[in-house]
Amino acid sequence: MASCRLLLLIINIIIISTTVKGQESSNRNVTLGSSIVANSNSTWTSPSGEFAFGFREVSPGTFLLAVWFDQIPDKTLVWSANRDEPVPAGSTVQLSADGTLELVNQTGSQVWAIPARPGTVAYAAMLDNGNLVLASNASAILWQSFDFSTDTLLPTQADGNLVLVTRSYPSDENVNAYWSSDTRDAGFQLIFNNSGVINLIRQNGTLLRPLFGSGSLAGQFYQRLVLEHDGVLRHYVYDDSLQPSGWSVRNFEPSNICHAIREDDMGGGPCGFNAYCTIKPDGRSTCHCPSGYYSRGGFSGCAPEFVQHRCDLQQAQDAHSFTFNEMSGVNWPFKDYAIFRDVEEAWCRQSCISDCLCALVIYSGRVCWMKAHPFSNGREQEAKALIKVRINNTFTSNPHTPPSGRESSKRSSITVTILSALLGCSVLLFLLLSFFFVFYLKRGKTTMVEQRSRVQPAGVSTISSFSFKEVEEATDGFNEELGRGACSIVYRGTLKTDGKIVAVKKLHKVFEQADDEFKAEVSSISRTNHKNLVQLLGYCDEGQNRILVYEFMTNGSLATFLFQKSVRPSWHKRVQIAFAIARGICYLHEDCSVPIIHCDIKPQNVLLDESFAPKIADFGLAKLLKADQTRTMTGIRGTKGYVAPEWFRNMPITVKVDVYSFGIMLLELMCCRRSYEADVEDEGEAVLADWAYDCYQQGALDLLVAGDEEARSDMKTLEIYVKTAIWCIQEDPTLRPHMNIVMHMLQGSMQVPTPPDPTAFIH
Numbered sequence: 113m114a115s116c117r118l119l120l121l122i123i124n125i126i127i128i129s130t131t132v133k134g135q136e137s138s139n140r141n142v143t144l145g146s147s148i149v150a151n152s153n154s155t156w157t158s159p160s161g162e163f164a165f166g167f168r169e170v171s172p173g174t175f176l177l178a179v180w181f182d183q184i185p186d187k188t189l190v191w192s193a194n195r196d197e198p199v200p201a202g203s204t205v206q207l208s209a210d211g212t213l214e215l216v217n218q219t220g221s222q223v224w225a226i227p228a229r230p231g232t233v234a235y236a237a238m239l240d241n242g243n244l245v246l247a248s249n250a251s252a253i254l255w256q257s258f259d260f261s262t263d264t265l266l267p268t269q270a271d272g273n274l275v276l277v278t279r280s281y282p283s284d285e286n287v288n289a290y291w292s293s294d295t296r297d298a299g300f301q302l303i304f305n306n307s308g309v310i311n312l313i314r315q316n317g318t319l320l321r322p323l324f325g326s327g328s329l330a331g332q333f334y335q336r337l338v339l340e341h342d343g344v345l346r347h348y349v350y351d352d353s354l355q356p357s358g359w360s361v362r363n364f365e366p367s368n369i370c371h372a373i374r375e376d377d378m379g380g381g382p383c384g385f386n387a388y389c390t391i392k393p394d395g396r397s398t399c400h401c402p403s404g405y406y407s408r409g410g411f412s413g414c415a416p417e418f419v420q421h422r423c424d425l426q427q428a429q430d431a432h433s434f435t436f437n438e439m440s441g442v443n444w445p446f447k448d449y450a451i452f453r454d455v456e457e458a459w460c461r462q463s464c465i466s467d468c469l470c471a472l473v474i475y476s477g478r479v480c481w482m483k484a485h486p487f488s489n490g491r492e493q494e495a496k497a498l499i500k501v502r503i504n505n506t507f508t509s510n511p512h513t514p515p516s517g518r519e520s521s522k523r524s525s526i527t528v529t530i531l532s533a534l535l536g537c538s539v540l541l542f543l544l545l546s547f548f549f550v551f552y553l554k555r556g557k558t559t560m561v562e563q564r565s566r567v568q569p570a571g572v573s574t575i576s577s578f579s580f581k582e583v584e585e586a587t588d589g590f591n592e593e594l595g596r597g598a599c600s601i602v603y604r605g606t607l608k609t610d611g612k613i614v615a616v617k618k619l620h621k622v623f624e625q626a627d628d629e630f631k632a633e634v635s636s637i638s639r640t641n642h643k644n645l646v647q648l649l650g651y652c653d654e655g656q657n658r659i660l661v662y663e664f665m666t667n668g669s670l671a672t673f674l675f676q677k678s679v680r681p682s683w684h685k686r687v688q689i690a691f692a693i694a695r696g697i698c699y700l701h702e703d704c705s706v707p708i709i710h711c712d713i714k715p716q717n718v719l720l721d722e723s724f725a726p727k728i729a730d731f732g733l734a735k736l737l738k739a740d741q742t743r744t745m746t747g748i749r750g751t752k753g754y755v756a757p758e759w760f761r762n763m764p765i766t767v768k769v770d771v772y773s774f775g776i777m778l779l780e781l782m783c784c785r786r787s788y789e790a791d792v793e794d795e796g797e798a799v800l801a802d803w804a805y806d807c808y809q810q811g812a813l814d815l816l817v818a819g820d821e822e823a824r825s826d827m828k829t830l831e832i833y834v835k836t837a838i839w840c841i842q843e844d845p846t847l848r849p850h851m852n853i854v855m856h857m858l859q860g861s862m863q864v865p866t867p868p869d870p871t872a873f874i875h
Contacts, residue, residue: 141235147206150175150199157182158238162334163190165238167203170793172678174198174819177205177215177224179244179257181334184350186357190242190264190336191257193224195793197818207236211254213246219821229254242266265337268303274323276345276366278373290372291345291365310337310347310363324363335362341795342397342411343382344369361395369397370491381489384413388442388490402472402490403437404501406760409788409799413486415871417760418502420485423468431465436473436498443474443493450482457496464500473498502762575634576650580657582608587616595669597730604664607649614649615665619658634660640704644696646719646729665719665727670781673720680784683822687829689726690781691858693718696728697774698851701767709765713773714754715780753787757843768845771854775840779804782823782833783816801841805870808834832860838867 140159148154148166155166164182167175168189177199178192194215202218211233213226226246234249243266244257258269276291303311310323324347334350346364366372370389373381383389383399387407390398401407401414408415422430449469452460460480464470471485476495584590586605594602594615605616634651652659667673670689673681700708710717710728717730756772758765776787779800787800797803807815813830817823823830836857842848847868849857856862 141237142207143235144207144209144211144233146236147204150203151201155182156236156238156244158240158242160240162240163238163242165244167199167205170198173200173680175201175203179238179242181242181350184334184358186359188336188359190266191244191260191262195262196815197223199223200819207233207246211246213255217819217821221821221824226255241268243269263339267335276339276343278343290343290374324365329362342369343372344395344397364395367395373489380413380486381491382411383490384408384411385486385488386414386416386490388444388492390492402439402442402497402499404499409802411795412799412802415757416485416501419761419763420471420502421468421500428466430468433502434465434500435503436461436464437501439497439499441492441494442490442497443495444472444483444487444490444497445474445493445495446489447483447487448474448481449484452480452482454478455480461498464498471500473500575648576661578650578652578659578661580652580654580659583616583618583652583657583659583661586614586661590616590618605661607661612649613664615662617660617662640700640708642696642699642703643725644692644727645699646727662729665729666722667720667724669716670718670720670726670777671715673724674715674780674784675786680820683817683820683826685724686781686784687833689718689720689724690778690833691855692726693728693777694774694851694855694858696726697770698855700728701770701851707767709767710770710773711765712754713770713777715777718777756845758845763845766845767850768848771840771848771851772842772845774851774854775837775848776801778833778837778840782830782837784820801870804834805838805867808838808867832864833858835864835867838870839864842868842870 140157142156146156148156150167151169152167155164157164162181162183163179164187165179166177168178168180168187170176175198176189176192177194178189180187180189199215199217203216203223205213205215207213211228213236214222215224216222229246231248231252231254233246233254236244236246238244245253246255247253258266261269274292275289277289303313312320312323314320329349336348337345338348339345344364344366347362348359349362350358351360352358368391369382370391380387381389382397386405387399387401390400392398399407399411404417405414406417421434452463455478457475457480460473460475460482463480464473464482467482469484470482472483472487474481474483474495474497578586583605586607587603588605590601590603592604594604596602600617600619603616603618605614606612607614634648646665647663648660649663650661652661674686697710697713700710712730713728717728718726719729720726754773754776756769758769780787783800783804785800788798789800790798792798796806804816807813808831813827813834814824816834817830836854839847839849839857840854853862857864
């Protein structure tokens with residue numbers, strides 16, 4: 113089952129009133145034919161001016177059609193019509209002559225609508241209780257926003273049974289109710305009164321009980337009841353004295369979301385599978401990963417940083433590669449697959465180590481609970497958790513049983529004697545060698561410095577070697593900075609020989625890692641010649657100076673092009689750029705004399721020339737393969753968010769790590785957004801890869817390009833590119849296509865098969 117998200121408020125609504133009570137004389141009725149244009153600052157307001165309906169800008173150039181508190185500084189939203197599909201400036205909402213309330217974007221395409229209702233709509237009105245209504249001449253309500261709540265309830269809005277449930281994502285099915293007002297029978301109304309008390313009232317007016325236990329408040333204030341992204345229903349009250357936001361939490365349910373999930377509930381709990389939940393002093397929850405696991409982002413749970421125990425013929429051998437990380441005060445209390453009572457902790461540990469299915473042990477009071485991966489509903493609780501992890505994330509190929517007893521003691525004594533003798537000899541030899549080494553070093557230091565600047569990195573023969581003085585003059589003393597990275601600063605320069613503008617990359621951390629990066633970049637780029645790769649013109653390796661001289665790229669990086677422009681780059685140009693990048697990576701992998709794994713494919717490392725043609729740059733992390741080599745083992749390289757899972761799993765590193773990074777970047781190109789954005793209204797959209805797959809599964813790829821009419825008019829290409837990207841980001845590297853296949857997919861010369869869930873990697 114897909115992971116569950118705590119994101120739905122179900123209200124079984126019983127309409128008590130069908131008229132606008134007491135409002136007729138004071139309503140600011142909106143007549144048929146009225147309209148509002150996004151970015152025009154025009155609104156429909158309630159008689160008191162407390163609420164307004166219109167367009168609110170939620171990001172540069174995109175708008176929600178919404179209702180908000182209009183007399184407080186932050187203009188808090190309480191309802192929106194198009195929360196999943198913001199529209200651009202120039203979009204319009206209109207109350208047509210037949211009573212249809214319709215939102216259309218700037219091209220005239222319908223985004224949201226309330227069709228003509230039974231009866232005759234005479235006007236629309238924004239009421240003082242925050243309810244947007246369509247009404248007849250007799251003031252009968254034919255449609256109201258209160259019937260279609262988003263994440264907020266206002267006073268007088270709901271009645272009946274108030275229930276919070278988890279939903280199966282992305283199938284959107286109800287799974288478990290984790291909190292309820294317990295008013296299932298008809299005839300109850302949820303009343304927000306002016307004293308800040310939320311009461312459950314019978315139809316005859318008698319009080320059943322308050323929803324929360326707090327008493328009354330004095331004075332005038334605003335209030336709202338909000339179901340927030342962590343699954344908690346919070347009662348907010350507005351106080352002018354609180355800055356910068358006047359909203360404060362007065363009450364909330366459930367009181368502890370970490371403990372709200374019951375034993376028989378399905379899903380990953382408040383934080384997702386393998387994570388655990390804690391409560392901060394303000395009552396809000398925080399999600400954490402156990403030792404040896406990393407966060408998948410937001411409430412999506414945690415994944416292991418290691419290859420899990422193998423359940424095959426080698427499982428007994430593989431068992432010797434594991435140990436436990438111990439955590440106190442944490443428990444995953446449900447879904448045990450085995451329970452052993454009255455056992456020692458050592459026995460419990462050994463049983464889990466030997467069992468390939470066991471990923472976690474909870475030990476308390478001589479009881480051993482064994483749990484398989486993934487484990488769920490983690491929380492703070494008095495218990496000892498033993499998390500099974502791989503030792504140094506490496507396989508043990510020759511397991512053995514350590515000696516014991518008298519034999520072990522005898523062997524230890526002999527070993528100590530031998531080691532002592534060897535240590536004494538080693539110290540004497542080290543002193544002699546040190547003496548001769550220092551003597552030789554002093555004698556040859558001057559010669560080595562003089563020769564060093566004349567030695568080219570391995571494989572370099574076709575590029576120029578510059579002196580430091582030449583580079584310093586070309587950059588006017590390193591005057592104009594273009595950008596900087598972890599180990600370098602890039603400057604603009606002009607070569608004195610031919611007046612050519614260049615980009616000069618100066619490594620500023622002079623230590624072994626930076627020196628290795630310099631040699632790798634010179635060696636790798638000097639072997640390449642392709643129109644989609646940045647050309648290295650020369651280098652300087654003089655004394656402690658490590659400098660690279662590149663061709664200058666007029667339009668900067670792809671990251672700036674995609675993420676920092678006020679106007680969205682055209683769909684056609686993004687498609688062209690994506691294919692050109694694929695072509696450049698394919699050349700590195702398959703057409704170079706020595707295949708190259710770039711290891712750090714990302715938008716910041718793709719530069720654009722004067723015609724916006726992309727060129728792959730920054731080969732500082734590149735890994736060269738030998739002629740007969742298809743894989744390598746190396747330390748983790750690359751940038752968070754684009755790094756393939758095998759870097760964390762002690763798996764061989766192949767060209768498929770670049771394929772993974774390209775898949776992430778391809779989604780960014782298609783959707784014109786970063787791979788991870790924490791500040792989104794729907795946390796399910798935070799991780800672009802997860803959201804893209806969910807949209808593909810639901811047949812809703814248009815959501816990925818909301819507001820991009822050029823892309824929405826070319827859904828066939830969008831589907832091909834998204835499906836290709838999903839293949840590229842498979843966690844199992846053997847499922848990812850090689851870049852030549854990726855190019856065929858993008859060209860349409862090869863049919864793209866249906867991709868599987870990219871996270872469904874069985875170790």
